[in-house]
Amino acid sequence: MLENNIEKVLILDFGSQYAQLIARRVRENHVYSEIVSHLITAEQIKKIKPKGIILSGGPASVYSKNAPGCDEEIMKLGVPVLGICYGMQLGCMMLGSKVSPSAAREYGRTLCAISGENRFLKTLPQEITVWMSHGDIVTELPAEFESLAHTKNCPYTAVKHKNRDFYGVQFHPEVTHTPNGSQIIRNFLYEICHCSGNWKMDSFIEKSVNDINRQVGNGRVVCGLSGGVDSAVTAALIHKAIGNRLSCIFVDNGLLRNFEAEEVVKTFKENFSADLHVVRAQDRFLGKLKGVSDPEKKRKIIGHEFIKVFKNEAQKISDVQFLAQGTLYPDVIESIPAHGGPTVTIKSHHNVGGLPEELGFELVEPLRFLFKDEVRKIGEELGLPKELVGRHPFPGPGLAIRIIGEISGQRLEVLRKADKIVIEEICKAGLYNKIAQCFAVLLPLSTVGVMGDERSYENVIAVRAVETTDFMTADWYRIPNETLGSISHRIINEVKGVNRVVYDISTKPPSTIEWE
Structure with missing residues (x-):
């Protein structure tokens, strides 16, 4: 934890795969953020003196027996709190709302209608696209709450407490699939938490x-x-x-x-x-x-x-x-x-x-x-x-985790030559600085091929290229077919022992960037 006069927002982690993204989105708005355990106490938070608190999403149901919770005194600190997905349900439940299984689960992009004007959803259009990932919803709100938005299957998609600085959203504003998500987080930081943005x-x-x-x-x-x-x-x-x-x-x-x-x-x-x-x-x-x-x-x-x-x-x-x-x-x-x-x-x-x-x-x-x-x-x-x-990341264990299976001098030599060609070709195409990370992987299998007039049974090289800013989530990069063709052609013709090249089109999550 940074112990100085830099403004801080704490993110209580309830097991969300997106907790790191929340931290990144906050920092992108020039406010320092840090992920902490959901077990942190209100007394510990007092000593940190955060400008705001965000309750992350999570895979559990808030009404389950062993569902992760948090110190209820946190809601009495006078520090603005934003609950996201599971965090919204937990915060609402602690403040008297009811959470139940949804009649129709929502996963993926959903249209959301905003009701009226408020500081939290300031400058947003009346209808926005949001990213949903839930099976439970808030089904009953006490009179102390106000509904700010709804979707077809979720009557309380965004809410605020009338007497406390608690706000909740059922969707995920931290992901790029919610186009206005960054603005929502910015509104929370500047309109609700009154941050000055001194994280530089x-x-x-x-x-x-x-x-x-x-x-x-x-x-x-x-x-x-x-x-x-x-x-x-x-x-x-x-x-x-x-x-x-x-x-x-x-x-x-x-x-x-x-x-x-x-x-x-x-x-x-x-x-x-x-x-x-x-x-x-x-x-x-x-x-x-x-x-x-x-x-x-x-x-x-x-x-x-x-x-x-x-x-x-x-x-x-x-x-x-x-x-x-x-x-x-x-x-x-x-x-x-x-x-x-x-x-x-x-x-x-x-x-x-x-x-x-x-x-x-x-x-x-x-x-x-x-x-x-x-x-x-x-x-x-x-x-x-x-x-x-601007150099692409290279793992500490090096090529050992880009050679799937046993490592040998011969296999290292094959991968080195293939990897060199991959980098040369993406540089030639002017893509190196557009791709966050790109490399070759040597697979632990051989496939049948025909080289000249003879049958071959040789190695497979996989090419991995991703675009990302934080390396916690990543999408596969759409390398043009012409460049992929050049990479494949050169590897097969110049690297002895390789007769097949494949392209990895998986995202993180569920995959990781490295193969091992």
Whole structure:
């Protein structure tokens, strides 16, 4: 939690797949937001002094025996509260309303009619399209409530309490499928919570530098460098704060893309004056991964081996007390049940809780509460080169999780060549900066083909490209057929051992961006 004069909005998580999107939409309106457990108490909230509270959606029914709830004293704090879907039903029920199963469930886009004028739905047309995802609805409202909107199957689609600053919407304003959703959230922030919008990147940089100096003092920091934007921005922030008391370690684990290790070293030397240590450990990592196919085992092996290699090199640097990591908010959210909430772990991240206490270092994580696009903005503010700031994300475990199944030197070589072609072709088509992430995946199967006059039985490459701003949700990118054709043609003709290329057209959710 940021402990300063920045305005905050808390999002109580009841297990919604969209909780992270709510946080992003709030931040897009220049108000800092953070997801907290639905178990947080009113007393804890008092100490945080938020400008507003949002109750997220969730998969449960509010009237079920074990349905997640919240401290009812929250409604008496005098802090404006917005309930979304499950959050609306819970808030309404706590204030005397009745919630029941809907006679007709609503999923997807629905027309919603707004009744009259009010601050919460200010500037919206009388009829809007909203995204519904519910099986329960508020069926009875006490006299203290006012209905603000309705749909064909939901009489109380938006409501407000007449005597408290409680507002509720049955639909999801945080998703892009609700075109006016951002305006609704903005109305809540500025018309109801009276926020001033002081969440800016330059103020974050100043605050972060002060925090680093306060934490580190006269100590020395070692930072794990990968060449990606997260670790680069982390290093730049810390370097701005403590200068030459920063040392960076780059571990070449043998799971990088073509010439990536050389590019990382070159980029670092051109943009930083800090101490750099390069460790070549390809054989060590590949030896540990031999015969391993399970993706979680791969991640854990790579994470544990990285710790050993990193620790060994860090011990060669004198007087180190602190370890810096480029941990982002989505890493934290996806790696653990959401702040004690009802959601589940999606996958483990190598840089979240993966460094044991035996390292003896205190963690410095200046980006821990930021999303990817916010990190890019900070990189720009710090003057990092555009090609580094705009670089597509690359996972910590590297190509190990883009090779489905067992890893070998031969399979790595096939994937490296295919991935290089994918990136070259999207750059040639002018698409690199329009796509958030694009890469090749080597599948654990072979298919029949005909090459020349002979039958072949060779590998399949999948191409993945997505568009997203926060990497918590993503849609597949519509690469033009001509470019897809060039990618396929080149891979099949130039990469020995591949006779088929497929394109991944799944969204997140339900899929993740990476295949493992």
